[in-house]
Amino acid sequence: MVRSILIIIGILIILPAFGQAEGIEISDSNFVRRINEETGLDSIIQNYLQEIDSNNIRSYMQGLVDFKTRFMLADNRKDIALWLAEKFESFGYDNVVIDSFQNAIEFPLNSGEYKKSWQYNVKAVLPGRVDSNKVYLLGAHYDCFIMGPGTDPYTYAPGANNNASGVAASLEIARIFKQKNFRPKYSIYFMAFGSEEFMTMFKEGRSGSDNFVSDFARTGKTIAMMIDNNQIAYSPKGEEWRLDFQNCPGSAEVTELAHYLCGRYTKIVPYDTSDHINYTDAYFFWKAGYPTIFFEEFHFCPYTFTDKDIIGNCNLSYCREATKISFVLLLYSNY
Numbered sequence: 161m162v163r164s165i166l167i168i169i170g171i172l173i174i175l176p177a178f179g180q181a182e183g184i185e186i187s188d189s190n191f192v193r194r195i196n197e198e199t200g201l202d203s204i205i206q207n208y209l210q211e212i213d214s215n216n217i218r219s220y221m222q223g224l225v226d227f228k229t230r231f232m233l234a235d236n237r238k239d240i241a242l243w244l245a246e247k248f249e250s251f252g253y254d255n256v257v258i259d260s261f262q263n264a265i266e267f268p269l270n271s272g273e274y275k276k277s278w279q280y281n282v283k284a285v286l287p288g289r290v291d292s293n294k295v296y297l298l299g300a301h302y303d304c305f306i307m308g309p310g311t312d313p314y315t316y317a318p319g320a321n322n323n324a325s326g327v328a329a330s331l332e333i334a335r336i337f338k339q340k341n342f343r344p345k346y347s348i349y350f351m352a353f354g355s356e357e358f359m360t361m362f363k364e365g366r367s368g369s370d371n372f373v374s375d376f377a378r379t380g381k382t383i384a385m386m387i388d389n390n391q392i393a394y395s396p397k398g399e400e401w402r403l404d405f406q407n408c409p410g411s412a413e414v415t416e417l418a419h420y421l422c423g424r425y426t427k428i429v430p431y432d433t434s435d436h437i438n439y440t441d442a443y444f445f446w447k448a449g450y451p452t453i454f455f456e457e458f459h460f461c462p463y464t465f466t467d468k469d470i471i472g473n474c475n476l477s478y479c480r481e482a483t484k485i486s487f488v489l490l491l492y493s494n495y
């Protein structure tokens with residue numbers, strides 16, 4: 161019910177903005193005009209997109225799942241951050257940063273027991289050639305959780321779809337940009353965030369994304385677009401490849417561009433909604449006033465937070481197609 165009301169609101173918001181852009185300000189991209197003027201961009205974009213390899217996506221997911229658990233309080237969290245940093249470095253990034261921060265969470269939930277810990281964000285950067293202070297950011301959280309009878313997040317929480325899939329999308333895009341020696345117009349940040357799962361429940365400290373946003377505000381730089389992937393690998397067999405475009409109020413320009421590029425370059429069928437924007441890293445960027453979009457599978461994975469969130473239950477072809485949207489948004493905006 162809530163969802164159908166949101167669809168209608170979404171359509172009312174999106175439709176008038178698309179194709180007849182009166183009243184919608186498209187500050188920098190002005191995409192309809194640009195794509196007509198820049199003949200050749202089409203083939204360049206196609207050329208980049210075809211490099212996305214679902215075998216690579218699978219291998220990144222496997223690498224993350226192989227940690228057995230990525231629960232934020234498990235002892236291996238620094239090892240995971242180091243593994244991610246090494247992945248970016250293996251693609252040729254020489255400016256990878258692991259940013260540490262502390263928070264405290266009540267765990268087990270409702271136990272009255274508070275656990276304080278160091279947490280880690282991982283950042284890799286492609287510096288902008290025209291303005292490096294303007295940032296396009298692709299983010300995904302790498303921690304995960306498991307719950308229910310017989311589960312123990314300290315020992316097992318595979319989180320293949322939630323959210324190795326989102327991190328894998330970032331890694332594959334980062335790999336191709338480096339391989340092509342792409343020099344973006346503005347800076348592109350690839351962020352793997354820690355401690356997302358309890359993002360609004362900390363007794364002290366904040367989530368990885370919340371920390372990043374408050375630190376970033378002091379840099380004097382600006383974020384032109386934040387793209388968040390959280391669960392982009394579940395699509396039941398035989399179903400149309402639909403993807404939730406979790407649209408943030410005030411970010412119509414990004415939503416509009418995502419629709420345009422998705423329709424032009426991918427087989428994904430977008431579904432406009434806003435029902436999960438408070439439950440992912442994107443939330444803090446949106447709240448800080450940055451143009452933001454969050455992509456999430458349309459059929460919410462029934463294995464989320466269970467021991468069945470494994471690669472065997474993911475649809476890698478669908479994940480590859482979903483990855484294209486983030487890729488083309490970054491490429492198109494920064495060519």
Ligand SMILES: [Zn+2]
Nearest residue numbers: 322323390391
């Ligand atoms: Zn998630």
